[in-house]
Amino acid sequence: MTHDCSFLEALDLEDDQFSVAESRRDAHAADWGAEQRGEGVRPDAVVWPESTADVSAVLAAATDRGVPVTPYAAGTGLEGNAVPADGGISLDLTRMDDVVEYRPDDFQIDVGPGVIGSAVDEYVAPDGLFFPPLPSSGDISTIGGMIATDASGMTTVRYGEVADWVLGLEAVLADGTVIETGSRAIKTSSGYNLTELIVGSEGTLAVVTEATLELAGRPEQIRGGRAIFETLDDAAEAVFEAVRTDVDVARIELVDGLSARMANAYLDADLPDAPMVFLEFHANHGIDEEIALCRTIFEDHDVARFEMSDDDAEMDALWRARRELAYAVASYDPDLESLHPGDVTVPISQYPEIVHETKRLAAEADLLAPCFGHAGDGNLHYSVLVDPDDVAMVERGEELYAAIVERAIEMGGTATGEHGVGQGKREYLEAEHGAGAVETMRRIKRALDPTGTLNPGKVFPETARGERVREDSALEATETERPHSDR
Amino acid sequence: MTHDCSFLEALDLEDDQFSVAESRRDAHAADWGAEQRGEGVRPDAVVWPESTADVSAVLAAATDRGVPVTPYAAGTGLEGNAVPADGGISLDLTRMDDVVEYRPDDFQIDVGPGVIGSAVDEYVAPDGLFFPPLPSSGDISTIGGMIATDASGMTTVRYGEVADWVLGLEAVLADGTVIETGSRAIKTSSGYNLTELIVGSEGTLAVVTEATLELAGRPEQIRGGRAIFETLDDAAEAVFEAVRTDVDVARIELVDGLSARMANAYLDADLPDAPMVFLEFHANHGIDEEIALCRTIFEDHDVARFEMSDDDAEMDALWRARRELAYAVASYDPDLESLHPGDVTVPISQYPEIVHETKRLAAEADLLAPCFGHAGDGNLHYSVLVDPDDVAMVERGEELYAAIVERAIEMGGTATGEHGVGQGKREYLEAEHGAGAVETMRRIKRALDPTGTLNPGKVFPETARGERVREDSALEATETERPHSDR
Incomplete structure (x- = not known):
């Protein structure tokens, strides 16, 4: 679907803050996972906000015009989380990479979403501090991306996941409203926990423009x-x-x-x-x-x-x-490629079983499936190697991949321990959470983003944006001409 | 407001599972804090569910009839969280006190909301395990109550708050829908974090019917x-x-x-x-x-x-x-009583200042304000002692109490570190979170509980139920007779 993004010209943005050039759109059409899956859809325009006000203006205008907005940063996701599923705007947050305030006495730092994870570590190292939950990609991926998927990694077994180290957020809703969540106090029981709701929501509820992170003393x-x-x-x-x-x-x-x-x-x-x-x-x-x-x-x-x-x-x-x-x-083996990188995670008591099952299922399918994982969390990454030109082999690979995810869910685990749902794991959402919980998530999505502006085509098997499109169709009977139609 | 609860007789409940007896209603009209504030409003009926199905049936029927439902357990809250603000049903969950499943190999236990905190500790002690975030009232208050306020206490400085130890929930929405949240895997990045949204929401979004708790090894x-x-x-x-x-x-x-x-x-x-x-x-x-x-x-x-x-x-x-x-x-001093027990919490760097300010403001007001706190969290409990018969002194006490809360918020802290908002801290919600965040919380409330059945009159300065009542008024022009009117 193509969306008219010419309204960007009327916003208070510098010339170098938005582009419809092919090369820029191509560069925002894939992530590490989508690249391999070939699922990337090009955005119609790329915008580089430099302030919360920029983000707010773009979101408000895009929502008014029915143009989807997909937040983007380092592009290191594995599940197509930041890859447009429906064109529109790719909102590239990498320029918002300031350390806004650093409070070493409180073990706290406020940073923009575009800050690279390891840059936080380097910034606070002179005070003997560090940001513990960095994933393995921490030296190239951004804090905003880590918050989007509630990332975790090798050190999670001792220190927890990213969500455990986010005290508060500044975020912008689809209609442009700027909200602040959380507290600088390390505990609060005041109001709903919007911080934890936004962490891991993959840019479908709000765009994070600043994060207050907790730090720890280096061992x-x-x-x-x-x-x-x-x-x-x-x-x-x-x-x-x-x-x-x-x-x-x-x-x-x-x-x-x-x-x-x-x-x-x-x-x-x-x-x-x-x-x-x-x-x-x-x-x-x-x-x-x-x-x-x-x-x-x-x-x-x-x-x-x-x-x-x-x-x-x-x-x-x-x-x-x-x-x-x-x-x-x-x-x-140059002839073999890995299908869908990603992970499953199970309760630790099931870890020997999921490892054993993965190898058994791979042997049964006569495929190579090297596996490794952050084992202390019950996490398993596995690659299914296939010859992309061998259709039957790819099909067997897809079945193996799915069988392992399904076994993990049966064991009380999750289809995605650290890379989010994105586009890659949408079909497992209901199997993992049940219809009631998924409908509850949808209700929250609709309440915060009723027009489905933010990152449509992600997380849910059939997206809120999909629903909006249907609503629009119903409207067409009475409304024959609309500017910036998304069809 | 009085609500007709006679529909309870038609539900599949035993005779001893509901009551409209004065004594039972009185016993559910106060908590530790409300008792001192005299804010208790009697429920019209008390219901003791014994299963998730019971909770679901009561909620669905109450929502149909516009009857408020306020979850209740040990009654140890300090902010009137479990005290009806608008009559209706007090849903007493103390009979749902089973250990449903215990998985010591995974450091996990599934319990009903009515289980006393210390009972969890006793249950798992033979395996060298414990539930670390128990508050000081842990030997009388319930797991459900702790989840409702995201409780914490003395050991939070090392082990975190209750939310950090809840892996998943079974909960019932206002319309009777049963949902399951979270995962038995210790980390997941699948879907929105409904667990953390419900923890600390004080029974205004859902009624928790089972909780999967994480345990730790005893030191x-x-x-x-x-x-x-x-x-x-x-x-x-x-x-x-x-x-x-x-x-x-x-x-x-x-x-x-x-x-x-x-x-x-x-x-x-x-x-x-x-x-x-x-x-x-x-x-x-x-x-x-x-x-x-x-x-x-x-x-x-x-x-x-x-x-x-x-x-x-x-x-x-x-x-x-x-x-x-x-x-x-x-x-x-038998002539003096403590106003509003509760706490504030500030960033640790501000702790010397909030302690100093509290004593300075108390001296200025010429009042006794003994204070203590879980200091490592930046938490301060303070009592303002007043002679309840001395109107001027009570007024000075109220001003002192408010001034300390306001100072904590100015320091980047929270009006309530561990006891929730309830009725007592509602007026500070917007000062602490800002209008945008509070409106976002309201949107979530309306999305999950559109009729305002669950615990109206709590958390928000003007409640979702209050709004519903206004909507009802608008409806009255066309709808002259409605069964079970709540006016």
Whole structure:
């Protein structure tokens, strides 16, 4: 669908703040996931707001004219979250990258949505602080994007997800209203928790223009290392046992034997092609005791090697296979491509089972499905490798991909632990939450964005915007000519 | 307003599940706070649901007939949260007190809303687990009530608030729809966070019928003790410095000199009438180092005494003044009563200032205002003592009470850190959140409860139910007779 975006010219924007150039529109038509899926739809225009007032003006005008607005930043999403499903405006927030205020005494920082995650870490490092829930893409993805999907990652097992570290937001509703949510007090029981409602809503309820983040003190001691197991079941059981025993681990990453084989080949490493667990411990006191406890548990599960270090270079070397894994998988076989990157997450007691099932289903489908994950959270990332020219293979791959998501939901888990629903996981929303909860989400969507301006075609199997289009059709009987029709 | 509740007889409820008896209605007309304020309005009927189906049937029928429903449990609220503002039905959830499922391997338990907080702790203790965010009233108040206000308390400084430990909910909307929220996976980025929206919404959006709680492993070491300071400013500064230095404390409670005087008199204790800080440390390793760090900081702020113990009886003795404080304040002078118990919470950097301001404003008003608080959170509870027969004194007390709340909001804090808004803090909602955020909350309220059935007269300065009544008035022109009118 094409939308007339010429109204942008009448807004109080500089010439370099909006564009309808092909190259700019192309650059906003995909994310990491959509690129692989070929799902990208080009926006009709790209706007780079530089202030909350800019965002408000664009949203109010777009809502008036029935033009969809899809917030965009680094484009590192995996589920097509920031890729227009219906054209309109791509609202690129990367220029809103100021540190607005920093209050180290309160462990708080206010930043624009376009700030890169690792830039927050660097900014506060001189005071011995850090922003703990950064995902693996933290050095390229933005705070706004992380808030959109309630991102998380390796350190979530100890520190929680992004939502746990957002104290408040400034956000703009579809009609241009600017709201502030939350409190600078670290706890409040005043009013509805709009902060947590907006975090993870993928730009479908409001556009975040500023976030108040909480920070933590850097741990005095960090140790990192690697354990190698005989079997994947042993490795997964060992992780479960460590979590159940409440071992205070800051990262605990599982890598299956197939992934290890790919990493070893890619790195030309002298390591067995065997399941590995990568560990990191953070503490101010007692780190040795904690590592010893973990080692004992791993030994009960026949760990073959258990190596830890407190030296940065050595830790780096031990972690190398994990760090390079994505590249290793991608370059393993030039004829094979990975279907739909993403993740599922299950209760930790089900972790050995989802890992086992994933491998069993892959074997059954006769497909390669290397898997790894932030195991301490019950998180599993898996790639299904297919030859894109082999239609039957792609179909088997799609079925395998879906079967694993469905198994995760059956186990009480989620179709998407950290990348949002976007376009990729919409069909699982109702299976996971039930019809009542999904209808409740829709009611909230309609209440806050009645015209369906914000990021249509995401999260819900059939979107609020889809509904709006139907309403418009009904209106056509009486209203024959409307400016800026979206059809 | 009186509401005809005779429709309850037609529902599938046992005789002992509803009552219109005076004594039962009286028993549901007040909470701890409302009792003191005399704000209680009697419900027209009390219903004791025993299942989710019961709750659903009552809500659907009440919504059909325009009868308000106010959820109720232990009645320990301070802001009139569970006290009917408009009659109707008091929905007493105390019979829904089952442990539905316990999954110790996942650190999870599913309970009914009527379960007493400490009962959860007792249930899971054999596995070395506990429910960390219990408020001080945890041995009498219910999980449902804690969820309603997003309660917190002494241990929040280390473990967070109730919301941080709720993974998912079963809840019933005003129209009787049963929804499930959240996931058993410890993280999810699927769909809107309905769990966090319902937690803290004080029964105005949905009635919680089951909660999935997260549990934590009990710390291996606990130490407790007390520090006594020369001045209140020193004590408050010491707390701020300890928090800023990231001392890993599990409880850190401030008590001012006036409160200490009351406690010493009440307990006939041989202690100075001086500001005190009560401490508890939880750790598996390194507890000595952490206590030494805290002591050093306190010594920098001229601490006069610093006593710690790992013996249960000794810790109890050291904490006695804090534990008995509420009774000590209440019995200090039989002619004086405390106005509006409740709390404010500010960013920790503002803590010395809010404590100082509270005492300054009290001196200016020539009133006694003993104060104490969960200081590590920036939380301050204060009582304004007045002779209820002295109209001028009561007026000065009201002004002092309001001035402290307003100062907290000016400092970036909240009018209510842990007891919800209820009826007592409604007038501060807009000052704290701004008009845009409050209107957004109202939109959500109207979307989920369009008829304003659930707990009208709470949270919002002018309630959704108030609006409904106005809409009804407009309707009266065309609709002359309606069954179960609420006027």
